[in-house]
Amino acid sequence: MRILADENIPLLQPFFGGLGELVTLPGRAIDRAAVKHADIVLVRSITPVNADLLADTPVRFVGTATIGTDHIDQAALASMGIGFANAPGSNADSVVEYVISSLLWIAEREGFLLRERTVGIIGVGNVGGRLAERLSRLGVKILLCDPPRVDAEPEETQHFVDLETLLTEADVISCHVPLVREGAYPTHHLLDEKRLKSLKPDTVLVNTSRGSVVDNQALKARLKDLGDLLTIMDVFEREPELDPELISLCDLATPHIAGYSLDGKMRGSEMIYQAVCQHFGLPARQKLGGLLPEPWLKRLGFSPDADPIWTLRAAVRACYDPRDDDAALRLALRRELPAQAYDRLRREYHTRREFTTIKIKVRKKSSEMGNILTAAGFSIREA
Numbered sequence: 001m002r003i004l005a006d007e008n009i010p011l012l013q014p015f016f017g018g019l020g021e022l023v024t025l026p027g028r029a030i031d032r033a034a035v036k037h038a039d040i041v042l043v044r045s046i047t048p049v050n051a052d053l054l055a056d057t058p059v060r061f062v063g064t065a066t067i068g069t070d071h072i073d074q075a076a077l078a079s080m081g082i083g084f085a086n087a088p089g090s091n092a093d094s095v096v097e098y099v100i101s102s103l104l105w106i107a108e109r110e111g112f113l114l115r116e117r118t119v120g121i122i123g124v125g126n127v128g129g130r131l132a133e134r135l136s137r138l139g140v141k142i143l144l145c146d147p148p149r150v151d152a153e154p155e156e157t158q159h160f161v162d163l164e165t166l167l168t169e170a171d172v173i174s175c176h177v178p179l180v181r182e183g184a185y186p187t188h189h190l191l192d193e194k195r196l197k198s199l200k201p202d203t204v205l206v207n208t209s210r211g212s213v214v215d216n217q218a219l220k221a222r223l224k225d226l227g228d229l230l231t232i233m234d235v236f237e238r239e240p241e242l243d244p245e246l247i248s249l250c251d252l253a254t255p256h257i258a259g260y261s262l263d264g265k266m267r268g269s270e271m272i273y274q275a276v277c278q279h280f281g282l283p284a285r286q287k288l289g290g291l292l293p294e295p296w297l298k299r300l301g302f303s304p305d306a307d308p309i310w311t312l313r314a315a316v317r318a319c320y321d322p323r324d325d326d327a328a329l330r331l332a333l334r335r336e337l338p339a340q341a342y343d344r345l346r347r348e349y350h351t352r353r354e355f356t357t358i359k360i361k362v363r364k365k366s367s368e369m370g371n372i373l374t375a376a377g378f379s380i381r382e383a
């Protein structure tokens, strides 16, 4: 079999090398000419996959090593009899940890504690659901909004609220919906000019879903006119053509890397490998376990006298500090064209690991410190 893959998918050789001839290309170079010689195409979010790309080619299966599928015309694939899989949940913990680390930083900068605020989560699937769990365990009040789930699972979602209630009552709003342009629950410009205008001053707005879920021009207008929102933006409309003016107005701005933990990216590779094997009736012999490298930071220890909130911030930042990615983006935008900066920063992304990879020693697991660190998602050991 001939496999054509985005070179930014990790572990291609160990997972796919044994299945056939493997060719890699930058995602933006995966075009009709390239797929003409492929049976399997493996992409990331930057490659639009539709009938224009695949009609009358030998391609029989497409995998995307991402959670999001808005770049894939799934109806077209189905009509051409081409198999398809994405990697649901693969990098959800990475996004959750990006949000938690960003919120802890902004709370410290603005002089409040997260557990004194209400966090509204729009879209309660893999990412939003896991974020809600971790924040609740940390004592943060949560509001959940997910109309598709409310309609599909009315019993389980009785405590969910509608969008307008969430926007009125939440101090922090975090978007975790897929980008959908049509149908009963569209999310394109879900936060439009009117809704953005209605946000109360000092609302913290987080978008790690897709850029077009928030009307970027309307957001920019509100930030320029009033400057009274706090914004953490990982995704933007018209990527890779970032808008330096909007970025300069954001409190944290990163180039669509919330899901870029090594663990999350590698899980994505494993999931599409398993899907390929299943589609072609092959045994999935390769496992991720032995392929994940040792984390650079393996252990942390804190004095039992340390303040638990300080401990939480220190552990989270030791693992992942989004200010590094924000600083790298701002520096790159001074030196490179936005699209070049966006692609380079993502291609050369540093090794980032998830909270569970660090073992933290505490005197007692059941102490306040132990409870907070466990709630945040760290692996705790009693010293």
Ligand SMILES: NC(=O)C1=CN([C@@H]2O[C@H](COP(=O)(O)OP(=O)(O)OC[C@H]3O[C@@H](n4cnc5c(N)ncnc54)[C@H](O)[C@@H]3O)[C@@H](O)[C@H]2O)C=CC1
Binding pocket: 067, 068, 069, 088, 089, 091, 092, 095, 122, 123, 124, 125, 126, 127, 128, 129, 145, 146, 147, 148, 149, 176, 177, 178, 179, 180, 185, 186, 187, 190, 208, 209, 210, 234, 235, 256, 257, 258, 259, 260
């Ligand atoms: N910035 C990044 O690096 C990453 C971004 N993402 C984005 O995050 C999105 C969410 O990821 P998951 O939670 O894994 O997806 P998911 O499919 O597990 O959950 C999405 C949830 O949104 C809900 N939803 C759909 N339409 C809605 C609407 N109009 N209003 C409120 N809720 C609505 C769905 O019912 C579902 O529960 C992905 O589709 C992707 O676009 C995902 C991973 C990494």
Ligand SMILES: O=C(O)C(=O)[C@H](O)COP(=O)(O)O
Binding pocket: 008, 044, 045, 046, 065, 066, 067, 068, 069, 091, 256, 258, 259, 260, 346
């Ligand atoms: O999984 C998703 O959905 C994402 O947004 C990815 O983390 C984005 O990564 P790329 O596919 O754009 O490299």
